[in-house]
Amino acid sequence: MKLNYSQAMALAVRESLQQDPNVFLIGSIFAGLSAAGRAAFTPLVQDFSSRVVPAPVSELGLCGTAIGAALSGCRPLLDIGTASFAFQAWAQLANEAPNIHYMSGGRTPVPATFYLMTGIRGAGAAQHSHRIQAMLGNVPGLQLVLPATPGDAYAMLKWALLESSSPTAYISHCQLLEDEHEVDLAAPALPIGKARISREGRDLTIVAHSVMVPRALAAADRLAAEHGIEAEVIDMRSLCPLDRETMVRSVAKTGRALIPDECHLSFGAGAELAATLARDAFSYLKAPVHRVATPDVPIPFSPVLESALIVTPEKIASEALAMLNFQKS
Amino acid sequence: MKLNYSQAMALAVRESLQQDPNVFLIGSIFAGLSAAGRAAFTPLVQDFSSRVVPAPVSELGLCGTAIGAALSGCRPLLDIGTASFAFQAWAQLANEAPNIHYMSGGRTPVPATFYLMTGIRGAGAAQHSHRIQAMLGNVPGLQLVLPATPGDAYAMLKWALLESSSPTAYISHCQLLEDEHEVDLAAPALPIGKARISREGRDLTIVAHSVMVPRALAAADRLAAEHGIEAEVIDMRSLCPLDRETMVRSVAKTGRALIPDECHLSFGAGAELAATLARDAFSYLKAPVHRVATPDVPIPFSPVLESALIVTPEKIASEALAMLNFQKS
Amino acid sequence: MEDPVKHQKRLENMLRIRRFEEQVVRLSKAGGFPGHYHVYIGQEATAVTVCEQLEPHDMIFTTWRNHGHLLARGASPGRMLAEILGRATGLCRGKSGTLHLADKEIGMPATSAMVGGALPIATGAALGLKHRRSPGIVVAFFGDAALDEGAFYEAVNLAGLWKVPILYVCENNSIPPQKRRRGQFPSSSLNAAQLIDVPRALQIPSEVVDGADVDALCGCFRKLIAEVRTSASARFVEVRCTRWPGNVPLWPELPGGEWNLEWAFGAKPEPQDLAAWAEKSDPLLNYLRGLLEAGTLDRDIAFAVDARVRNEIADAVHFAESSPWPDPAEATRGTFAAERRT
């Protein structure tokens, strides 16, 4: 079945609403300004209007209510919208939801899902372009899933809504919402917490997540076509749980790792991945672990300026080439 | 002159208030529950009561007002208090203050200082023990200073209040407030953005910041006394600007790097330091870069549980020993 | 309500909180547990009269000043104290401590120590109960400083918009502003003429009640909780308490030592501020004096109730102090809940 990313999410929500009466939605925009997103979610929201709670522009309050609803036995899905708006809700997201189960001595589960649309969306400028996964990664107690494909968008959302008993930040990316793939809904899903080898290769490992996955695959195609270099591409899928083993095993094979990351470079998500490899794959590394990330500046509006900062397939490919030319001094 | 950390901060505030009429305070607790802190700040706040704006429990609003005051030509110092409360103010701290200068095309400076008391304080439990420097490190536009000594506490606060024209998160640590050192107020201060070699050594480099600095020094003493190992200890002092060169130069000499970090391990501040060394010091490394960090769990209340998580001098020393025994497989 | 048994029970419930809190102060001063903490002395009548009106499926949310709410709802004093001391037998295995005491079994699943933190959560719990068509309602207890926080405002607005069954109980124990000294936690720094003006602006029916007057509290909560139940919508109440002198310093004290039942029989406590408080503002003494005057209670029964409660609390202290420390390995367990099987 061919599905785009937005359709896959909407289908997961629909099936979850059908399967469990305790699932309901707070807010109902989900896919922001994307036409595909609106097309996918509008009928869903119409069909289940009694299961949708209207949401004022009160991110902090809404995030707390999702937590509270989870405490009273429901499984709410809150649409926070653009990931930047999560900052308004940070006190609840980073200091309430993730602590409750632990603080209760393991008695109180919090099955709430927070929908976030992350990323440099194009003309979002400084305040609407945040990638918040590195920050949230430093919050123990919060699950962090970042599907890169329609298949994962579907399976991970169903898992969060129907199976997980812990708070989950479900992070989609503005630039993925229209991506269309063949999805086999019946196929057993790769477990949450397992990374996927999206492309096999022998020459270097590209450890990607979210929108970096299709860009890494494009870079890998180019490296193969133009330089005969076979890159292995890993889709991390979730940053918490974090599948360190799959990364390390791949680097044990290839000896080189490149980490494209849409976060700002310093203290971005890529830092954890690089630090992990630097330690656990030390003996296998033939070259230093490189990161290609968004520079440490706010995102500017002008398309000319914004595109200077984007981590593109070209930048990934050229960094890979530089790494392959590395000579230990 | 002997000063404890709290006295050093209070002195910096006093001199700044005296030197620049545009400096004023929003909130006036500063040192939380610490007796030394209160002793240092109480007289200051009495002497300058007309320069202190009383602060309700409105962290978000207060953070915004500090930004606004800076825009109208003042140099406010806002007491946010326990670093965990910064989550309430996150929307202003991470998405207003740091963007303004850049978004204005370089025209609008934001000379505001945000005082934060970070760290596992002892019995603060899950909600009052946050270390937020890794999260803030991923926010371009925010300066991040973390003095570890009374001397730096003094000099860095004066710099933020009198010289800097950009927003600064000034992060003290609960466990440092009573530390007393000899301080030479007249000595030229090490520039912001330069790391300090707090102890020279040849066998390995310990890259520390904030409360990890005295603990790393204690570990180094023990390593020297008990094992004849000479550790070099670096005090990073600020995470933004980040002095990557000093770290790399030290590791070029020692060949080994250990990063103690009070952040939770995953996506903590130590990840960036490790990732940097893994790349820029790759050729010098004789062993993988190790981190010793707080495990990825909320901070529990019970002293028995809390202390199981603390990054102590003992843990730092034993990790150093493990590293020195590393054999490339 | 003239049933003496009911009055004795209520007295006992209030006394249980008072005697418990005294032991908390004593244990802290004796080094029995580290860290900052908050006691509920002087506010007991609020928790007790609210909880009298609740049903098992109802939920409660509270703050750092939570001991009284848990006790009034029936939590085990021994397991609470064990938690406050950080022991393995604590309600939360030593992980919450005093600041986050919670007990899911009695409908108190999570306690936030952030000012205003629990208010959106409590509102969401009421939304969840409504979604599940549960007969339950929610009560949220919080301090006056919560009204400084945007979280309060957003939560109350959402409750109004969504029509969810919740009672907001603001326990205003603030030092009158003119008496506030620098360095104390600020509170009641709201520019409203009175706290209830804010929820009223959001069309939440709101009342003020005297926290030292047990009869008034009973009447108020009986009415409001019935309204919340039948209308399935929100109500707000400000309970005005005069801060107990032991709660004025940054760290709680026991001025005048343990509370003395003789104060209900004419004895005068010292120091002066305590005497003034005992004269007018202590809900427990007010209640006792009323019962004695009305002949609903006599001296012997009062002392017997107190003795029973003291024994119970002594047992709780013993249980807590003799409880084992948690296994340090417990520190790294329990961050995530086990997944559901679907």
Added chain:
Amino acid sequence: MEDPVKHQKRLENMLRIRRFEEQVVRLSKAGGFPGHYHVYIGQEATAVTVCEQLEPHDMIFTTWRNHGHLLARGASPGRMLAEILGRATGLCRGKSGTLHLADKEIGMPATSAMVGGALPIATGAALGLKHRRSPGIVVAFFGDAALDEGAFYEAVNLAGLWKVPILYVCENNSIPPQKRRRGQFPSSSLNAAQLIDVPRALQIPSEVVDGADVDALCGCFRKLIAEVRTSASARFVEVRCTRWPGNVPLWPELPGGEWNLEWAFGAKPEPQDLAAWAEKSDPLLNYLRGLLEAGTLDRDIAFAVDARVRNEIADAVHFAESSPWPDPAEATRGTFAAERRT
């Protein structure tokens, strides 16, 4: 106020905004710039009548819907458009775009595109002006959805407590709730009976004014800004605007094409909703009709003013479109300001 020159000037200022915004819509549809944006058509009278009362040292804060505020305050239309197109000559070197347009020289140092984001900042600017004993005051413009945010509540409370000179101008352009459709941005989802109930609860004197009535606006702002100046304290006003039909869809449209001066002389626009709006709710047409009726203005002058403004805006478009793109290296410059020398 019967001075025809003043009226012409005001008309010109309003028309400048309208003609500017039409070009913004046109440029967006033509692919002249990427991304979402918001126009001020139908609200021009508010910005213009506020700015008439301001002095050079006053400060203004606004939102994503900022073009009208900048123009009314005297920003260069050419440099604004260049910014909206992302050019090097833009007010902010192409870094802000439409969402964050700011111009420090005219007292608009920073613009937040977060709902409620600017309100604490504006309040702090007023605090700063007070601290520096500046004669300046602050005006904060924002939409009705800001009242959903805790940031609004905290900011207004702080302004009240601290007594700082600020005028909060809420431009309520919401679609009436019954007309709101799913998928549109929610707004006016406040449970208050009217917006001003909230600032009033916080003891901020508050008023409502009709955003389509220029005389009422003039009177209101003259009075309120004088009050803010003399009392050095806060005021709140809700300006009720009827949303221009072009602002109803998620992306702005120009229903009926460019605004037509003939509509002031009896011609009827299409479609129907635009005609209804032009009849009653367009502040510009209302104002024109009034001036024409009173004889303060005649057809020739009106057309001359419009022609002048159109020329000015055409020049601005030309300037912007012929401006160079920024050097890509500019992207990584300007994050931090240079340190002061002390």
